[in-house]
Amino acid sequence: MSESQQSSSQTAKPVTAFSSLALKSELITNLDTMGYQTMTPIQAESLPLILTGQDVIGQAKTGSGKTAAFGLGLLHKLDVKRFRIQSVVLCPTRELADQVAKEIRTLARGIHNIKVLTLCGGVPMGPQIGSLEHGAHIIVGTPGRITDHLSRGRLDLSHVNMLILDEADRMLEMGFQDAVDQILAEMPIERQTLLFSATFPKQIKKMTESIMYSPKRVTVKETH
Numbered sequence: 001m002s003e004s005q006q007s008s009s010q011t012a013k014p015v016t017a018f019s020s021l022a023l024k025s026e027l028i029t030n031l032d033t034m035g036y037q038t039m040t041p042i043q044a045e046s047l048p049l050i051l052t053g054q055d056v057i058g059q060a061k062t063g064s065g066k067t068a069a070f071g072l073g074l075l076h077k078l079d080v081k082r083f084r085i086q087s088v089v090l091c092p093t094r095e096l097a098d099q100v101a102k103e104i105r106t107l108a109r110g111i112h113n114i115k116v117l118t119l120c121g122g123v124p125m126g127p128q129i130g131s132l133e134h135g136a137h138i139i140v141g142t143p144g145r146i147t148d149h150l151s152r153g154r155l156d157l158s159h160v161n162m163l164i165l166d167e168a169d170r171m172l173e174m175g176f177q178d179a180v181d182q183i184l185a186e187m188p189i190e191r192q193t194l195l196f197s198a199t200f201p202k203q204i205k206k207m208t209e210s211i212m213y214s215p216k217r218v219t220v221k222e223t224h
């Protein structure tokens with residue numbers, strides 16, 4: 001009897017519990033529903049920094065949970081009452097952008113009317129133009145299509161306070177550097193920038209030096 005009492009009293013709450021972070025209560029509820037019980041290593045390392053508003057470079061393999069790391073940071077920071085584009089997530093492909101948008105929408109369930117709009121190439125412009133006229137809080141898309149809307153004056157990025165470059169190495173491999181530069185030029189300099197990448201070649205290092213402010217670098221080498 002006393003043995004079992006002792007063992008239960010020794011069960012400490014793991015430091016990787018999402019509830020150890022000061023996240024909006026809806027986010028904690030949604031994580032629970034999604035079956036995310038503890039943070040993955042990249043989430044545990046990067047989220048506390050992201051939540052304090054720092055620029056973060058996150059390096060971890062595919063499948064390590066990078067989407068929720070930046071998705072939670074983005075949703076926590078978002079001011080739902082301001083119906084302006086406040087965050088932009090850049091992804092290398094439409095498939096990845098769709099996955100990211102889906103995860104953000106799931107994480108955002110129950111938070112009053114958060115509008116996530118995807119803007120990717122390979123689909124007709126018409127519906128995207130219509131959606132842009134209705135407005136959004138968060139844009140997830142590929143750099144080419146976003147610059148397309150920018151150059152036609154359909155996208156106002158002047159209220160963006162968070163930029164996320166997801167799979168930055170692949171974006172540069174695909175030749176999106178110029179498009180990324182054009183998008184950056186339309187955003188306030190005073191913003192939080194997060195960059196995620198599986199690898200960290202020289203070109204990425206150079207990019208982080210020019211577009212980020214004193215970034216903290218988090219590297220997770222996972223064995224699985």
Ligand code: ADP
Pocket residue numbers: 035036037038039040043060061062063064065066067068
């Ligand atoms: P990455 O972007 O690093 O490749 P993803 O964000 O796509 O990884 O996540 C990989 C998988 O892990 C997804 O199926 C996602 O639902 C799941 N996942 C992410 N974070 C957690 C967590 N804390 N607990 C359980 N599953 C998670």
Ligand code: MG
Pocket residue numbers: 063066067166
């Ligand atoms: Mg990913």
